[in-house]
Amino acid sequence: MQRLLNDPDDIVDETVAGFLRAHRDLVRLSDANPRVVLSHGCGEKGRVGVVTGGGSGHEPAFIGYTGRNLVDAVAVGELFSSPTAKAFLEAIRAADGGEGVAVLYGNYAGDNMNVKMAARMAAKEGIRVLTVVANDDVCSAPQAERGLRRGVAGEILMWKVGGACAARGASLEDVQKVAQAAIDATRSVGVGLAPCTLPANGKPNFEIAPGKMEIGIGHHGEPGTDVVELLPANEVADRMLEIILADHQLEAGDEVCVLLSGLGATPVNELYVLYDRVESQLETREIRVHRSFVGNYFTSLEMMGATLTVMKLDPQLKELIDMEAESPGLTVRAKS
Amino acid sequence: MTTGIYLDKSAIRRFLLRAAQSLEEARSELSALDGEVGDGDHGASMADGFHAAMRGFDLCDSENLPDCLRAAGRAFLQAVGATVGPLYASGFLGAAGRADPDGIALASLISGFSEGIAGRGKAAPGDCTMMDVWEPAAHAAAAAGVTDNPMQEVLDAAGAGLEATRSMVASRGRAARLGSRTLGRIDPGAQSAFVILTSLAGVVRETDPRE
Structure with missing residues (x-):
């Protein structure tokens, strides 16, 4: 460690x-x-x-x-x-x-x-x-x-x-x-590539074998639904989006807010790689991203992986998401 | 009327002290168990919690045992979050509810904890939690009230419950999220409950309060 x-x-x-x-x-x-x-x-x-x-x-x-x-x-x-x-x-x-x-x-x-x-x-x-x-x-x-x-x-x-x-x-x-x-309109899914270690424990609190990844993992390492071979980023993005879309009624013409957070150890540039694919796949379904947040917003010590969150917007949620806000973790400026 | 074991305030104090010490010794072991199925903090929560409960008990203004047990429970709740904070705080309140001003029957102490914890967490034996130890222990204590060595029967029942958590899939608490990952593993909450009961047995053995 x-x-x-x-x-x-x-x-x-x-x-x-x-x-x-x-x-x-x-x-x-x-x-x-x-x-x-x-x-x-x-x-x-x-x-x-x-x-x-x-x-x-x-x-x-x-x-x-x-x-x-x-x-x-x-x-x-x-x-x-x-x-x-x-x-x-x-x-x-x-x-x-x-x-x-x-x-x-x-x-x-x-x-x-x-x-x-x-x-x-x-x-x-x-x-x-x-x-x-x-x-x-x-x-x-x-x-x-x-x-x-x-x-x-x-x-x-x-x-x-x-x-x-x-x-x-x-x-x-x-x-x-x-x-x-807001929470009823929101779905998330996580993927894990490597576990995290609580410092007082000194060893990882679960295992992910080399070359594998876990789909649907929780952000304390709760097990996911599938352990698969480590996939290329675009396929990871597609799997995550499929899981969300299968659970969430989103249709062509809908607007969404997307949050893509790293779990702690994933390089931020890789989050942008994932995000590029996520938004382009939403575009092909004619789902428009009104606002997006990409970065380390909700981590899990040094777990490697990411969480994708999609909120379906209605006029009220859109207005409230767009309202100015300022905090150490999130700053939102009014859209002009 | 039963002539079961009866613990006065100083015996309860010794019990809390010994439980705090034993949980301190078990700190890393409990956290390692918890690291496999939960968030790895169980050893720290239990050791810190019982130290705090001990201080709360000592600092209580009242001479009255129920008041002191309530103070211990409040101190536990202030010191520990997680799930065990509310659960053991409720356990102390359960014991307080069954205590007399100057003491408590052994069976009442154990069942008070057991019922208090169960009332808060809503878990039952078979859910792979601390209730797999507390409930059989309470049952054995009640059944063994007047036998020679009731704590041995309590520990036998508690130990069987503890061992049984190995073959269970957790359905309560954070470990429930792990599904079959809990199979083959001792539940950390059950393990710490067993440590507490073992401490109680030590105090009972030393004092033989049935004189």
Whole structure:
């Protein structure tokens, strides 16, 4: 394992510390909890607060989406491990400006339990909390059991839409509704070429044989649907797109937002190689890419591979995706 | 009336201390097990959690055992996220609910943890989780209340449950996402539950509280 580390047990604290220094124009640490990161506009009166949280190791997710017209407060967990209920509670408290808080997070057992406990504690304090659970990862469960699917990079688009909706002064119910619509319109699929290593463990937490790749892999290494010979990039892009299109009702004339994220170790130029094929294949189906994001948006330590996310846009989602936003992980300028 | 084993507050304190120490020793082993089926943090979560619970128990203002167990559970929840934070916090609350002001019956302690965890996580034996150890342990403790060596029966039942997780496909928690990758492997949550029960057995053996 060739990694840049001090004591592996300190890695999350050191990550947060460096992140805060690097992005102090956009974010700050909660006074109440060293595992809660806040945007400077967090807790603004009269606006619904947007909260998320999750395990570390996915940077820039989750902390990187703290910012203006995006997420107000983020609970930070250990590597690949849900934040505490207490951290979620303090994120909720900080984000509340009197209009309630939408907690928009991914479908994992730990996050579900900790958010639920935090939401109940917040309700006792008189804070209204509604939640949306992202389940965009197509290969993690069949269509008929969509509720069991994991949340992956599609969460970013859910936060973008939810944050924009809250920034416009929408009610808590409306923020929840539109965030739910956002994730319902979104599908993701991952491919893995090499595993990742939790520094404290010192060895890869699963295996991918040399020359092989895994299609449908989760972003902690949850197994995919197929292990195949390593394919050329265009064929990988085609497989990913086929999986999404088979699950998602997209027709000629539709507009989409595409997010293609590396999992940590994949060179960014290879992401552009994949993206070129993805967009050209969408074009041949007369599906128009309205906006795209290509880069390391939601990683998995040094896993090699990528996640493709496609959101089908309607006029409302399009407007909210297009709204200006600024955060360390994602900046959106208004389209002219 | 039963004359089963009864643990006072100082015995519970020794149990928490020993569990924290044993989980500390098992830290890497548990994380390695978890690295194969989960996210590799189970050893750290359990060791840190029981250390925190121990501190919460000690810092509790009240002399009353249920209050101290609740304080331990709150401390666990503050220290640990993941799935085990809410699960063991609920376990401590379950035990608190069954404790008397000055002590708790052994069987009540184990079943309090078992029911608290089950109520939160909704897992049952066969799901390849810590419940494959806690549930049979609770059952054995209740059945063995007045026998000579109830902890041996508890550990036998718990050990059988632990071993059985090898042949199970996880259906709860993060390991559930791994499907058949969990086959042939001990569930890390079941392993840590067994470590905790072994610590409890050590305390019971030392103190023989049935005098």
